[in-house]
Amino acid sequence: MRVMAQIAMVMNLDKCIGCHTCSVTCKQLWTSRPGVEYVWFNNVETRPGQGYPRRYEDQERWRGGWKLTRRGRLVPKAGGRARRLASIFANPLLPNIRDYYEPWTYDYESVAQAPPGDDFPVAPPRSLISGERMDNITWSGNWDDNLGGMPQHESDDPILARIQEKIRLEFEQAFMFYLPRICEHCLNPSCVASCPSGALYKRVEDGIVLVDQDRCRGWRMCVTGCPYKKVYFNHRTGKAEKCTFCFPRIEIGLPTVCSETCVGRLRNIGVLLYDADRVPKAAATPREQDLYPAQLGVFLDPHDPRVAAEAERAGIPHDWLIAARRSPVYDLIVTYGVALPLHPEFRTLPMVWYVPPLSPVVEAITASGHDGEDHDNLFAAIDVLRIPVSYLAELFTAGDEEPVRRSLRRLAAMRTHRRRLNLGDPVDPSIAESVGFTVDQLEDMYRLLALAKPEDRYVIPTAVAGDVRALEEAPLGCSLDYEGGPGMGGGAGSGPFGEASGRPAPIAVETFHGLRERSTADSASRASLRHGQVNLLNWDARSDPEGLFPPREGTKAEAEGAREEQRRGVDGSDRLAAGPGEIQLRPPDERRPQ
């Protein structure tokens, strides 16, 4: 047994309202630079739909992920090492910019400088790739949002094309749900396997998959290798970039920005312990439908004393073990079994899992004149859901409908159970038992999925407890002490060898300059970071930086008061008391009846 720790995420799709706040804040933080205009580390796609980039799930076309050879060996689907090197000069499997979309801006000058006249001036779109005017904008990251373009585009959804059932996409009977996606930080990452330079790596401490920008040489193989198309090529710097799981935030115990700002509060972050020795075997499970249970078999029970001992032997810090025991992610994936992996058939063992959506079913039953919250009705209806179980199964379990049905039944049971309580009816243990739970477990799941306090949703141990001083970016090792620094402008401008050559500025340096500018600015408009930017990397969702939110109505004093109230929390308790990085030990019986 080789115990390793992984920071993982579970998203509850029932609660996603498709507002794209996560995408926007992520973009603000990570990809609001030239070269990555088209890049969304976090994107929210409407299903059914093509996704972003278009039809990325079609691995017959893009050949991402792994395949099993006839002898049962696991090789990248696009070919092994020699094949990769042979196609290094031109990679036919690399998506074109048009498979994502051509990023654009608007020519605002033409509005500002329009002479007086009878016509309204307009700002024509201008391509950020060719610099030329665009006649028409024909695609973007979520062009088919809310089923836009359906049913004409029906055949473009690779999953719809695969499932047998006739799907109704007529207006009255259409179904849809939102699927927010980030990098999966896979246990068996095919992006890492495809990188010829060895620039991509999986971090030993927390399993986050990163690109070493100093070692990336722009061979572009990782873009092909990732079946989720979550590695992107920065066309200005010529380097690969990908979702970082906001590692600078995670290291100090803050949740990722997409989670922090999620309007639906549907993201859970926590630690999972797994056995690295079992990973290759699990990924090579012959039948695709068995990959989900195989991946479950890789995870270790942090409550098991043997696992604890092994974890200690493997050098996993004690507070990580505690965090693993309190992990909401472990509960949703293993204990309650309601979260499912996205496309396990890619064989990368993804680590961002999803609670499948149940919502439309209740309304559908109610509309047909039945009691939509009655569990018998609900259970029966799951099979005739508007979101067909077969569609969800193709997304989450390689087509095996049983796990999806089990998950949906548990969610339905939770609903019915809570409804009885709310109506003052006595508890009916048979509801919980019908899905293999106890009443307490059902209550626990309800607490986690519905009440969802931040400290329950995000249980994030900080990086290296023993090295905590370094986290303060303290005077010991001055963060400006790097070659070319301080403030030598590395990374900001254009070096002698093209865009952003030379040493990039460390994150701390950018923050330093931003903060200094903010504290010395003399006008309100400059009071945030450069050009009214807010550095989300350091924002803990408790302060209220200028320019991040529109001003409230009423006087400024009122606004201050309201802000103060907000800060203190609705229930009057002071949220500041619990620091984000602290792991609060609670009596075990509060969440886990045994």
Added chain:
Amino acid sequence: MPSLIDVFLWGALPYMCVALLVTGLVWRYRYDRFGWTTRSSELYEKRVLRLASPMFHFGLLAVLAGHILGLFVPMSWTQAVGLSEAAYSWMAMTFGLVAGVLTLGGIALLVWRRRTTGPVFLATTVNDKIMYLFLLAPLCLGFVTTFMNASTLHYNYRTSVSPWARSLFVFQPDIELMARTPLEYRVHAVAGLLLFAVVPFTRLVHAYAAPVHYLFRPYIVYRARDPRFVGTAGPHRGWQRGDI
């Protein structure tokens, strides 16, 4: 007695170029690891690139192999294995012409693509343009030399250029030998040397990152977080005490 200019060109320039190549690489590695990339434009356009880029790259590798054979394998060796001079030069000529056509055709297509595809042209820097000059010069000159050699002169460079090239390695450059070679050889040699000198300062530097070690490493790379870099604080200098 060789003239001063000959001494410079055939006695000093090769060393200067190699010195520039080595120091340039070291400097670039230390100063600009981030800029050390292919700066591929495949994302913008791949129909032409798909044909042109492999043509150029494989052609260039063949050209390189040909030069190594021609310059560094002495004539006596090939004759020892029973390869007559005529057979050798016929082989070299065919091989060289094919490689040259591939390379030149490839680069011509690439330049045309760069010029006519909007986004690719937009991404072209001044550095790139200068690089193309330095790259095209020895290629064209080499092609001309091969061609002239094939059609008319039948000059045996393996008794002049090659021994000179080998003499460089023992630090006793045979300047006389090179000074007496036909003009096209000399111009081609200078252009080639200059190309070596500019490599570290252009995007051509990516050639020195050829990922051969990929063939020998395990697929999944694990790396521990550098304890000196927890958070984003910089590392301690050697003279600073880390622990108090």
